[in-house]
Amino acid sequence: MIEKSWAMDVRKTVEEIQHTYAEFTRLSILIVDGQGRPLVKPSSYHPFFKKLVDADEETRERFWQEVRHYAGLTRPALCDLWLPGVKFIIAPFKSPAGDVVYYVLAGVLIQSGTKEMLEEEVAGSGLYDESRKLLLDLVLEAEELSGEEAETWREKIGKLAETAERILRSAHREAYVRDRLSELRGVLSTARRERDSIDRTFEQFMDVSGGSDVMGYAERVGPGEYRVSRVVGEGGSGLQDAEFREGEGFLGQAALSDNPMQWTDIQRDPRSFFLKQNGIGEFYGLRCFPVRVGGEQLGILFIVSRKKVQTDALLREFEDVLIALVGEYIASGTIEARMERQIQRLRPLMEVTRFMISAQNTQRIMFMLVDMSLSLVWNPSSAIIVHESSSGEKVQIVSRGIANDFAEQYARDVAKRILRESTGANSAGFELSQTEEGQLMIEYPIVYAGKTRGVLAVSLSSEQEAEECREVLLALATMGSIILQSVYDQQQMNLQNERFLKLMYTSAKAGQDDQGKNTDLALRLLDEYARYGGIAAEEAPFLQRTAMLSVLDDASRSELNEAFAGELAVLKEYQEMLDSEGQTGTFSYSRPAQVLRTVLYFAALDEETAGRLHLTGVSPELFNHFRKFMAVRHTVQSEVVLSDGAAASFNPAEAEERGIEAIVREFGLSKREKEVLELVVRASSNKDIAAKLFISEHTVKNHLTNIFNKMSVSDRAQAIARVFNRGIG
Secondary structure (H helix, E strand, O other), rough: OOOOOOHHHHHHHHHHHHHHHHHHHHHEEEEEOOOOOHHHOEOOOOOHHHHHHOOHHHEEEEEEHHHHOOOOOOOEEEEOOOOOOEEEEEEEEOHHHHOOOEEEEEEEEEEOOOOHHHHHHHOOOOOOOHHHHHHHHHHHOEEOOOOOHHHHHHHHHHHEEEEEEHHHHHHHHHHHHHHHHHHHHHHHHHHHHHHOOOHHHHHHHHHOOOOOOOHHHHHEEOOEEEEEEEEEOOOOOHHHEEEOOOHHHHHHHOOOOOOOOOEEEOOHHHHHHHHHOOOOOOOOOEEEEEEEOOOEEEEEEEEEEEOOOOHHHHHHHHHHHHHHHHHHHHHHHHOOOOOOOOHHHHHHHHHHHHHHHOOOOOOHHHHHHHHHHHHHOOOOOEEEEEEEOOOOOOOOEEEEEOOOHHHHHHHHHHHHHHOOOHHHHHHHOOOOEEEOOOOEEEEEEEEEEEEEEEEEEEEOHHHHHHHHHHHHHHHHHHHHHHHHHHHHHHHHHHHHHHHHHHHHHHHHHOOHHHHHHHHHHHHHHHHHHHHOOOOOOOOOHHHHHHHHHHOHHHHHHHHHOOOOHHHHHHHHHHHHHHHHHHOOOOOOOOOHHHHHHHHHHHHHOOOHHHHHOOOOOOOHHHHHHHHHHHHHHHHHHHOOOOOOOOOOOHHHHHHHHHHHHHHHHHHHHOOHHHHHHOOOOOOOOHHHHHHHHHOOOHHHHHHHHHHHHHHOOOOOOHHHHHHHHHHHO
16 A cells, blocks of 8 residues: 555656656666555666566566665665676665655666676576566666766666655655644634633644643733643643742743743753742753733743654744634633623622612611622622711721721721822722731722712732722722712702701791690600610601601792602601591501601690590500600609709710619620610610621620610610619619
8 A cells, every 4th residue: 555655646746757867867767665566657768667567476576575685775776686787776765754765776787798698697597487588688678888877877866766755755744734734723723613621722732733742821810920720731730830920930931021932952951940840850842922912911821842853844833823823712711701700790780889879878888888899809808998987087997807906907097098198189090008917908999079088998819819800899989989979969968958947947936836846845755766766766857857847838848849758758647647536447657657646746745644545547556665755754854863952954965874884883784785785775776786886786686685684674665764764863
């Protein structure tokens, strides 16, 4: 079977050159393999080789046995075949792979003056008839040549062998390169079509590439810092997760270059220490290719060769181009992954934005910003918001994953560095800072109302992580600033509206002595009832505004409809409750309307009388709870200090403070339990207490249980009453 190197077009080319040489030398020429099998058609100046091919098998075999005696030739030679004086030129040449030897046979040559002698010798030889006839024809048809002429033809046939070898090598190189290029194209095509992993792409590339024993990718993980994130190839596993810096060894040097770099015979180069240290062992060469997107270096592709390999220059050039394309494939995957992470971050960002818009509460928004910032970072550890208080003398802290002492220390540092020195004009963007403990923090200003009023800070593991999440965190901080600005604007608007309402209320009650006094009392009762725990602290101002609106006439209320829509809706329910008083049936009113009806009713009547009545539409539970509150209130404010001198004026705040201190001493409350009791006395709900003390509502409930057990009381009302009793006792 003719090997692949002798393709049809190659054989035709060699035959044409062979025929040209035969015409020029007037010799018969045949190219055969080591077994004497012809590789091309013979070029016969006389018909010897044609006759040899047509001869019987024994004759052919005897001739090729003679030829094989010269199998060890390494250069063209004049050789005697069959009989001394009958000479052929035998010129060896190798296959492209170098593992097979071919031969160019050219003849027949007879030395001048020896033809008659050779004819007689052939006639007397022991060869049987077929061989003797072929040999005789060979001698009779051969041309006598001088030794100088024979040497000239030997050189010419040697050139023919060299030419045939070059043609084979070129054809083999072309076929090899063509096949390899097709395989290499297939690697990239498969990777893109099937979205293969980078490791799989590396393995496929190494299968079809010459001289690639270990292939890997080192990604940039920080400024000047790289980590080998992928590596394939025998003996390369030790490089996995190995880290190096720019300028460190060969890989670190490649990180400083924008162009591919290559080194050979580097086993003893000191820069190879990083590779040896991580288990590469013996190796010869290294190729490195930067992976970049725009001006940003994402990482380095590298290929280690364990031994020197002669690779076709064209193929090596194409391999370099393909590796660059693999780098682009990695870069596109990296960018896609970044985009996907950003999309995953933006989805919850848009959702939480809707919640923040509806929150309309600075503290709730701060909690949302902290929680959301942790969900936007892939390796979250802690986050904190430092926000100035309304007075400007203190700062509020909301944090996750940070110890209290660290949070307080960090808050003081932020207040000094940013809050007291920055204004809205120069506070855009972000800052990277490092705490005394070495923790990297990325800080974003919260800017609204013309100045920096807070800082959102998230702890990160590296500057690379900061680079990846800085834009989405900036979007979160910016969104928080916008929403807080909206809350601030609404608060300012509410303050203006409330001031306007108070002016209108003061004016309206001037002509309504009894109703004005009753409403003033109702406003005080609402404050006290909130401290008592009957309503939430934020409900009291709402109901107070509703009570003030009840004094205004319809025309005045219509002017305030947009500013106090919620309050007027409750007031409408209140009017319906008045109209339904004394009627039978089922009535359903909101709790704010029931509270307002109860408070205004108790404010307008004698307390003892009012306490015995039932109000239509007010739940018995609420009515009884308010009666209990009025009883406690009446008891506390009825206490008189008996002394010989004039009675001292009663100060509720001082009484509250004395009462709490007395309770702490008497029942042994802890510092935290004292703080909780103080807020209970001020009518703070569990949720309010949790927010103010930066603890969970569950923890608040545990503290309340302990406090009630120590004081031997069953609920807030009894605890508040005991505090006031101790305060005036």
